[in-house]
Each structure stands twice: as structure tokens, then as C-alpha cells.
Amino acid sequence: MTESRETCFWIFLFVLSKIPELGDTVFLLLKRQPLTFLHCYHHATVILFTAHIYVDFAATGIWFCALNYVVHAFMYSYYTVRTVGFRVPRWIAKVITCLQILQMVLGTAATAGAFYYKMRRVPCQMNGANIVVSLALYLSYWVLFSIFFRNSYVKTVSKCKTQ
Structure with missing residues (x-):
């Protein structure tokens, strides 16, 4: 795969977009809310x-960027609507x-696919270090977000049913 100037430009903007995303950390600190390990680590x-x-x-990388943009479009829209004072149903x-x-x-599947191609010696523009880092991060995020889901939505539902 050859690097196109347009793709490089959009991925560069994606990298830069991670800096203003730290704004939600500032808002949490200003509201004196605790920062979770998941939040800081992520x-x-x-x-x-x-x-x-x-x-x-x-x-x-392009897959990672696209997935992240889509999820963050929903997530930051949700945060914005809540911040301006609208009640949003919990299911959202x-x-x-x-x-x-x-x-x-x-992300884990895409990385595993790249690893598979790399092992079969199919040309793939991905080095071993990136595969290892990608797998480690995506698997850890998967576990941490699953734990967050369980603690936020499953445990609270079971508490309500037992009371």
C-alpha cells in the first residue's frame, strides 16, 4: 500500500483530534468528578x-480512525446534549x-487479520511492533470497557431487581 497525501493528511488530523478530546478530562476535573483508570489509561x-x-x-490505521470517528460522533453528541441540560434516556x-x-x-479483529497476513508473508504495511501494540491496546480496551459496562449497567439492574 502506498501512502497517499490525502490519507496522510486525514490520519494526521485524526492524531491531532486526540488533543482536544482531552477536554472531557478538563470538564471532569472542573466538576470535581473522579477520573477512572479506564479514562486516564485510554x-x-x-x-x-x-x-x-x-x-x-x-x-x-484507516480502519481504526474510521471506527473511532463514528463512535466518538455519537459519544460526544451525547455528552453535548447532556451538558446543555437535556435528559437523555439511560439506554442511549x-x-x-x-x-x-x-x-x-x-479493532482486535483487524489487527488479528493483519497478523495473519503477515505470518503468511502476504505484503502488508504493518510491522510486528505495531501488531503487538495494537493487539495489546485493543484487548485491554475491550476488557476495560466490558468491565465498565458490567459495573455501570448490569450490576445496577440486578441491584434494582433484588430490592
Whole structure:
């Protein structure tokens, strides 16, 4: 795969978009809300990971960017609507978390596919380090977002049923 100027430009903008996304951390701090491990870990590693994708021009990078943009469009729209004072049904937050988990599943699958092609010696613009980092991050995100889902939506439902 050859690097096109247009693709490089959009991936570069994607990397830069991770900086203003730290704004939600500022809002949480200003509201004196605690920062979770998931929040800090995810934001810190995503910035580094997207820079790694850009520098290596990883073959899976465009998929990662597209998935992330779609999920974040829903997520930040939800945050905006809530911030301006509208009540949003709880099921919407649940769907957004499911989309985040799906993003991690698809990211893991894309990386596993790249690894498969790499092992079969099919030309694939992805180096071993990127595959290892991608798999480690996507699997850890998958686990952490699943735990968040369980703690936020499953445990609270079972508590309500027992009371």
C-alpha cells in the first residue's frame, strides 16, 4: 500500500483530534468528578497509539480512525446534549458503551487479520511492533470497557431487581 497525501493528511488530523478530546478530562476535573483508570489509561495510550499509526502508516490505521470517528460522533453528541441540560434516556448511554466495545472487537479483529497476513508473508504495511501494540491496546480496551459496562449497567439492574 502506498501512502497517499490525502490519507496522510486525514490520519494526521485524526492524531491531532486526540488533543482536544482531552477536554472531557478538563470538564471532569472542573466538576470535581473522579477520573477512572479506564479514562486516564485510554486517553494516554490512544494519543501515543495514533501517533504510532501515523508514523508507521499502519495498514489498519484507516480502519481504526474510521471506527473511532463514528463512535466518538455519537459519544460526544451525547455528552453535548447532556451538558446543555437535556435528559437523555439511560439506554442511549448503554448503546454508546456497546458501540465502544464493538469498536474494540473490530479493532482486535483487524489487527488479528493483519497478523495473519503477515505470518503468511502476504505484503502488508504493518510491522510486528505495531501488531503487538495494537493487539495489546485493543484487548485491554475491550476488557476495560466490558468491565465498565458490567459495573455501570448490569450490576445496577440486578441491584434494582433484588430490592
